[in-house]
């Protein structure tokens with residue numbers, strides 16, 4: 046175990062700065078290419094971030110990374126490109142994220158493949174190492190999580206493991222940057238050929254199998270001369286691996302192995318590809334009947350043996366007592382659900398209470414102070430009236446509104462959520478919710494994608510790649526929009542605070558508003574179950590497939606780093622997106638309100654026209670029009686609603702028509718909305734409609750990219766809208782009957 | 786090992802038939818004999834370290850009876866149907882016989 050501590054000077058970041066030059070995003074040219082592979086949740090993205098200085102998202106649950114990320118660093122005067130891959134348990138890819146990883150390891154031709162290994166689960170991790178060693182011998186093992194291994198009383202004989210595997214093995218703690226230096230050296234040595242590896246060879250199979258392989262390899266090499274690992278391809282073909290067969294038949298096998306020069310190999314002619322397949326089918330007859338089991342069992346056995354030889358015995362297993370205790374609460378049949386609700390409520394309460402004051406301050410600054418100042422400036426230099434209106438009253442005010450409403454809650458919600466994620470709570474949520482998802486005919490991992498959707502639905506849709514069954518993945522994609530995304534909370538929070546929190550005594554206002562936002566989020570989850578159930582009974586019929594989900598150990602989150610990355614990355618990126626959409630929306634709103642048709646503005650006509658429909662749904666024309674304007678991004682619904690209310694209600698709010706008035710205080714906003722004819726029903730239905738309507742444009746586009754199907758994209762767009770209209774209509778009717 | 790004498794006795798009759806992981810009481814460590822599932826469903830389990838010959842211990846279970854098992858130092862949540870397809874045998878009972 047001494048090896049992980051080593052010379053403290055060598056592993057501190059000061060020292061590393063001398064040899065490692067972080068280059069951030071991927072350069073156009075590089076001297077060699079390094080792939081980061083490994084089982085899920087072993088710290089690949091953490092290593093990637095250490096190397097490149099980038100901030101690829103990490104999280105304490107398997108399946109965080111689902112697409113590959115590229116970056117670069119300089120070391121010893123060489124430019125090195127690094128590729129962070131999704132985690133995979135083996136090279137027999139099941140789900141799409143695993144396929145991404147497998148394809149890159151197989152055909153991406155990395156110069157060095159670094160396998161990041163979880164030192165506390167050596168056997169299972171070595172299985173993947175051995176599989177990768179069948180394909181390439183340029184491999185370095187990074188034995189990560191050595192701190193956890195030590196804490197749990199697991200000791201490993203690193204030099205022995207290195208001898209057993211015949212490749213460099215570097216122990217370390219990626220989170221602290223320990224061992225990263227040694228890793229760089231090892232990678233460099235292997236890449237430049239200074240260090241020759243003598244990788245572990247799996248025992249040969251029985252003669253019948255070896256003969257068949259021997260017959261097939263020359264055919265593979267003849268048809269696909271550029272494929273680097275013909276033996277492996279032959280073995281997979283004999284094993285009737287569907288993905289590899291397909292790659293052979295489509296010519297993709299050669300495409301994937303295109304080298305870095307950018308030159309694309311022409312796929313071999315069709316007859317040659319078919320010849321290869323038929324040769325493999327013919328040879329299969331000569332194989333022993335339990336061939337498949339032999340091959341599968343082979344690596345598992347060897348991995349088990351190697352692990353057994355390097356794990357040092359006699360050390361007391363400390364185990365995971367703390368984890369077990371916590372799990373017995375968080376996944377308890379009795380307390381699991383209430384605790385989940387409580388945590389959700391606390392998160393929202395923190396967000397609502399904490400965001401109040403900074404939101405008001407930002408509004409005072411941006412709207413009350415800066416806006417008049419800008420107006421003054423523009424009249425001073427004498428800008429045309431219409432341009433001044435369009436830019437300052439339309440674009441600037443829309444943007445200022447979005448910033449002051451969205452920035453504070455996001456700057457609180459994202460870090461808190463990320464801390465929970467880093468701690469390892471998400472997979473527990475998935476476990477708690479699984480029985481419900483199964484009853485709905487959906488996949489247990491849908492709970493994970495649902496949680497990602499609370500951040501952003503587009504991200505949630507991409508995260509469904511962890512689901513291996515195509516049917517259940519589609520269900521998860523189509524229903525992700527029922528997760529209340531961050532673009533929609535400002536609406537929820539504001540309306541809840543004004544109309545619902547106000548019903549409670551002042552001291553409890555925050556709690557009551559938080560509770561009602563949690564209620565809406567829960568309703569979204571219920572709707573997700575209902576929609577999943579409907580889909581799996583109709584267009585996506587089928588039974589829930591079996592699944593197994595790893596529950597990682599709880600890990601103390603790195604608070605400062607989390608704060609930093611979640612504010613810089615998530616908050617500012619999401620805010621930027623909102624601003625980008627707010628700019629044109631502000632302009633459109635201003636134009637709509639200032640272009641007139643027979644004496645009244647366009648906006649007035651549209652609102653009048655939509656009003657009957659809106660009232661039928663317990664909403665009003667203003668809200669419906671705002672939702673049309675806000676299709677690009679949900680974030681701008683509230684500013685649009687407020688502005689249109691001022692305009693069509695004939696109330697004096699701002700300086701003129703189309704001006705996003707100065708609703709800097711909640712009281713002013715409330716007075717305005719009530720003046721516009723709003724009731725408690727309008728508020729409740731707005732909250733419901735904000736939950737249940739079509740996804741934003743980014744999400745719709747992402748759904749199309751992930752499904753490649755106009756049909757499913759259309760369904761995902763229309764389904765929540767239909768549900769929203771139905772729910773609002775029913776609520777309005779019942780409400781009116783009860784009230785009358 | 787936290788197997789108590791008592792739980793072994795209460796399970797003794799089951800031992801002759803084929804015992805499934807779903808029948809094992811919580812906290813009782815058993816050995817996996819084989820996985821009675823089609824290959825494509827068994828594969829993900831094997832990959833996660835659920836291999837014949839390994840020791841498995843169901844540590845918790847959800848209200849609907851889905852177990853969390855501990856295997857090779859990690860926790861794995863399974864669905865009940867899956868647990869019912871894992872044939873296991875008792876470790877302590879074997880020691881008793883010898």
Ligand SMILES: Nc1nc2c(ncn2[C@@H]2O[C@H](COP(=O)(O)OP(=O)(O)OP(=O)(O)O)[C@@H](O)[C@H]2O)c(=O)[nH]1
Pocket residue numbers: 083084085086087088089090091092102103104105106107108109110111130131132133189190191192193217218219220221467600
């Ligand atoms: N204690 C400890 N935690 C670590 C170490 N390295 C990474 N982690 C934590 O392990 C978790 C997983 O890290 P990631 O880098 O996201 O893992 P990954 O391999 O990219 O995971 P996937 O993308 O899901 O395959 C995070 O919570 C990290 O903070 C380490 O050396 N020690």
Ligand SMILES: [Mg+2]
Pocket residue numbers: 089090091102103109110130131132
């Ligand atoms: Mg990752």
